[in-house]
Amino acid sequence: MKNPYRTQNIAFFFLFLATLLIMVPVGLIVAIIIQKGLPAINWQFLIDMPRQGMRAGGIFPAIIGTIYLVTGAIIFALPIGLLTAIYLSEYSKDNLLTRLIKLAIVNLAGVPSVVYGLFGLALFVVFFKFGTSILSGSLTLGIMIIPVIITTSREALESVPQSFREVSLSLGASKWQTIRHIVLPNAIPGILTGTILGLGRAAGETAPILFTVAAFYLPQLPSSIFDQAMALPYHLYVISTQVPNVDEKIRYGTAFVLLALVLFMNLVAIIIRYKFRKKKKW
Amino acid sequence: MRKLKELIIEKVILICGLASIFFVVLIFLFLLKEGLAVFKIVSPFKFLFGKSWYPISEPPQLGILPLVLGSLLVTVGAVIISIPIGVGCAIYIAEIAPLKIKEALKTGIELLTAIPSVVLGFIGMVTLVPLAKNIFHIPTGLTALSGSIMLAFMAMPTIVSIAEDALYSVPKTYKEGALALGATHWQAIWRVMLPAASSGILAAVMLGIGRVIGETMAVMMITGNAAVIPSSILAPVRTLTATIAAEMGEAVVGSEHYFALFAIGIVLFVISFAINVTADLFLHKRQ
Numbered sequence: 001m002k003n004p005y006r007t008q009n010i011a012f013f014f015l016f017l018a019t020l021l022i023m024v025p026v027g028l029i030v031a032i033i034i035q036k037g038l039p040a041i042n043w044q045f046l047i048d049m050p051r052q053g054m055r056a057g058g059i060f061p062a063i064i065g066t067i068y069l070v071t072g073a074i075i076f077a078l079p080i081g082l083l084t085a086i087y088l089s090e091y092s093k094d095n096l097l098t099r100l101i102k103l104a105i106v107n108l109a110g111v112p113s114v115v116y117g118l119f120g121l122a123l124f125v126v127f128f129k130f131g132t133s134i135l136s137g138s139l140t141l142g143i144m145i146i147p148v149i150i151t152t153s154r155e156a157l158e159s160v161p162q163s164f165r166e167v168s169l170s171l172g173a174s175k176w177q178t179i180r181h182i183v184l185p186n187a188i189p190g191i192l193t194g195t196i197l198g199l200g201r202a203a204g205e206t207a208p209i210l211f212t213v214a215a216f217y218l219p220q221l222p223s224s225i226f227d228q229a230m231a232l233p234y235h236l237y238v239i240s241t242q243v244p245n246v247d248e249k250i251r252y253g254t255a256f257v258l259l260a261l262v263l264f265m266n267l268v269a270i271i272i273r274y275k276f277r278k279k280k281k282w
Numbered sequence: 283m284r285k286l287k288e289l290i291i292e293k294v295i296l297i298c299g300l301a302s303i304f305f306v307v308l309i310f311l312f313l314l315k316e317g318l319a320v321f322k323i324v325s326p327f328k329f330l331f332g333k334s335w336y337p338i339s340e341p342p343q344l345g346i347l348p349l350v351l352g353s354l355l356v357t358v359g360a361v362i363i364s365i366p367i368g369v370g371c372a373i374y375i376a377e378i379a380p381l382k383i384k385e386a387l388k389t390g391i392e393l394l395t396a397i398p399s400v401v402l403g404f405i406g407m408v409t410l411v412p413l414a415k416n417i418f419h420i421p422t423g424l425t426a427l428s429g430s431i432m433l434a435f436m437a438m439p440t441i442v443s444i445a446e447d448a449l450y451s452v453p454k455t456y457k458e459g460a461l462a463l464g465a466t467h468w469q470a471i472w473r474v475m476l477p478a479a480s481s482g483i484l485a486a487v488m489l490g491i492g493r494v495i496g497e498t499m500a501v502m503m504i505t506g507n508a509a510v511i512p513s514s515i516l517a518p519v520r521t522l523t524a525t526i527a528a529e530m531g532e533a534v535v536g537s538e539h540y541f542a543l544f545a546i547g548i549v550l551f552v553i554s555f556a557i558n559v560t561a562d563l564f565l566h567k568r569q
Contacts, residue, residue: 008468012378018370019379019387022438026394029405080301087299091292103562104302110489110558111309111551112496113399114523118530118547122312126535143305150302174284176291204398207498207523211530233400233499240404241503255404259397266396270389 030259037256040249046257049219054239055246057219059254064221065134065229066203066261069213072138072225073145073202078195081149085191088150089157090179109147113207116144120212135225137213144208145198152197156190157183189276193269200265204258206233216242232258313551317544320344329545335509337529337539344542346549348511352426352519353495355512356505359430360437360494365487367434368441372486375442376449377471395439403503406432411504418516424506426519432500437490444489448482449475485564492557496550498523522546 048058084101092098120140130136160183168178184191215228216238222229236254239246320329324344332345375387410431415423452475460470476483506518507528520528526543533539 004466004469008466011468011472012374015370015374015378018367019374021367022371022394022435022442023387023390025435026390026397029397029402030393032405032409033401080298083295083298084301087295091295092299101299101302103559104306106562107306107555107558108302110492110496110554111306112498112523112554114498114526115309115313115496115547115550115554118316118526118544119309119312121530122316122544123308127312146302146305174288176288200396204396204400206398206400207527210527233398236404237400237499237503240407251404255401259401262396262398263393266392270392 030263033252033255033259036248037252037259040253041256045250045253050217051219054217054235054243055250059232059235059250059257061218061221062230062232062235062254063257065213065215065231066233068134068222068225068229069137069141069209069231070199070202072134073141074195074199076139076142077146077149077198081146081194081198082153082191084146084150085153085157086179089154090175090183105147105150108143109151111144113144113205114210116140116208117210117212119143120208125212131226132211132213132215132228133226134213134222134229137209137229137231138225140208140212141202141205144205145202148198148201149194152194153187153191156187156194159190160186189272193273193276196265196269196272200262200269203265204233204262206237209234232261310551313544313548317541317546317548320538320541320545323538323541329542330549333511335525337533337542342538342542344538346522346525346542346546348509349520349522349525349546350549351511352505352509353521353523355426355515355519356429356433356501356521357491357494359427359515360433361487361491363430363434364437364441364490364494368438368486368490369445369483371438372442372445372449372483373471373476376446377467377475391439391442394435399436399497399499400503402432402436403500406500406504414516420516422506422518424504424518425516426505426512427515429501429505429519429521430515432504433494433497436497436500437493440493441486441490444486445479445483448479448486451482452478481564481567485561488557488561488564492554492561495557496523496554498527502527522550526550 045058046063047060049060051057084105088098088101092101117140120136124130124136124139125132164182164186165178168182169175173181209231213229213231214234215230218228218230232254236251236258239254240251323342324332329344329346330350331347332343333347334343334345335348336343375384379387406428410428411423413423414420414425414428456474456478457470460474461467465473501521502524505521505524507520507524508518509520509525512519526546529539530543533543
């Protein structure tokens with residue numbers, strides 16, 4: 001007879017091994033980039049223009065470009081995402097339309113990022129004639145992060161207890177007043193978390209900006225939203241595959257800055273969520 | 283007056299609620315608008331099953347079979363690696379890990395989700411690629427296998443978090459019943475919890491596959507970009523996504539090449555749509 005407890009020990013050992021197989025590489029990746037990238041970082045690297053075909057100098061325009069793109073994306077995506085979340089959580093009934101909206105959100109989240117790039121090229125660059133510009137890129141990234149914002153905001157709104165709404169309505173407030181003054185303020189931390197996660201996602205994506213904004217090598221700052229711009233993720237792609245003989249240090253340094261930026265945003269989001277959970281009174 | 287204001291606000295919110303549907307339709311329409319033109323030059327059959335992709339030769343040869351096979355090979359490899367590891371990790375997090383470790387593991391998974399794919403591609407280039415080259419003694423480490431490993435890794439967060447959700451939502455009484463009948467914890471997991479969570483786990487795997495097929499940057503950086511029918515898992519390949527990303531920059535707007543790349547976009551959109559709708563059905567079946 002097999003001993004079931006021995007089988008269990010063996011099985012649990014393999015499950016633990018599977019977990020290690022994911023966690024160890026994650027740790028290694030972050031460690032490698034910090035170890036090799038951190039020494040490359042200095043003030044000069046962060047605020048200098050790239051020089052000699054990106055083989056020397058800094059990454060300032062790429063940082064600025066990414067900030068512009070992310071800001072643009074969130075300006076576009078936050079209102080639409082938040083209002084959709086409000087619709088789904090407060091107004092929608094359990095009917096076919098709601099089902100369709102939810103399905104559309106799932107699909108929007110699943111569309112490959114390079115297809116967003118194609119879409120942005122066809123709609124914003126060519127059809128609306130915005131050209132290869134910060135505007136086109138921001139709008140493309142914006143549509144891409146809408147599902148992230150909807151999902152997290154909706155969760156935040158739905159976690160506000162039903163009794164809050166009932167009390168407000170019973171005191172004579174209208175539906176919108178209830179949402180505006182009772183539901184939204186209580187959901188702010190969750191919405192903020194979603195917004196920051198969306199920002200992080202937009203900052204790290206490369207494929208959607210390949211044909212909508214990205215300038216290969218542009219050692220100057222954009223002057224308007226109709227200009228091309230460099231961006232961190234695209235810059236990392238370019239210097240690690242397209243330009244030969246780039247100093248290792250510059251590659252690792254760029255990877256470090258990008259990773260640090262994205263992880264920092266995620267960390268902030270995690271902290272906000274954690275504090276909010278602890279503080280929650282209900 | 284107040285009623286009117288309420289009504290207006292409600293309508294505005296409804297319109298925004300419809301935006302998601304609008305965007306999905308818009309994406310599909312614009313892909314069709316730019317992509318269907320390619321079928322004036324090449325028949326859909328020849329496009330899908332043509333064996334050579336030379337988009338800029340004269341006349342252009344626009345058969346995407348090598349790219350489809352490239353995507354398929356990389357995806358199958360990634361799925362074989364990621365299912366046991368991903369589901370195993372999900373079981374560990376949901377059932378075995380103590381609470382504190384559970385939180386830490388979940389944060390680790392979130393961290394992995396957050397790492398931009400171009401950073402993972404870069405890391406793959408400096409670690410996996412030389413490793414594959416040395417282990418298998420091949421001229422280049424830029425192979426389908428390297429891509430599969432990296433993609434398996436990138437699909438993990440999706441598989442782990444959805445599978446864990448599925449396990450979590452199995453009613454506690456199922457497990458308690460099994461334990462009360464004298465089953466060990468593992469027997470309860472294997473014979474009761476996993477079957478009960480099977481449709482959710484299936485959805486997790488499907489969404490993982492969706493993630494793998496759609497992944498672009500990392501795969502472009504480490505699979506070697508050879509648009510030929512792959513001979514083995516240790517040969518360089520080119521996926522559908524990488525083809526668009528690598529070539530659209532050079533394609534002239536309105537050229538045959540441009541249309542063909544959009545047609546590849548249609549193929550990708552349809553695949554991801556099918557995967558997401560099916561996965562959604564599985565998830566709803568569970569509830």
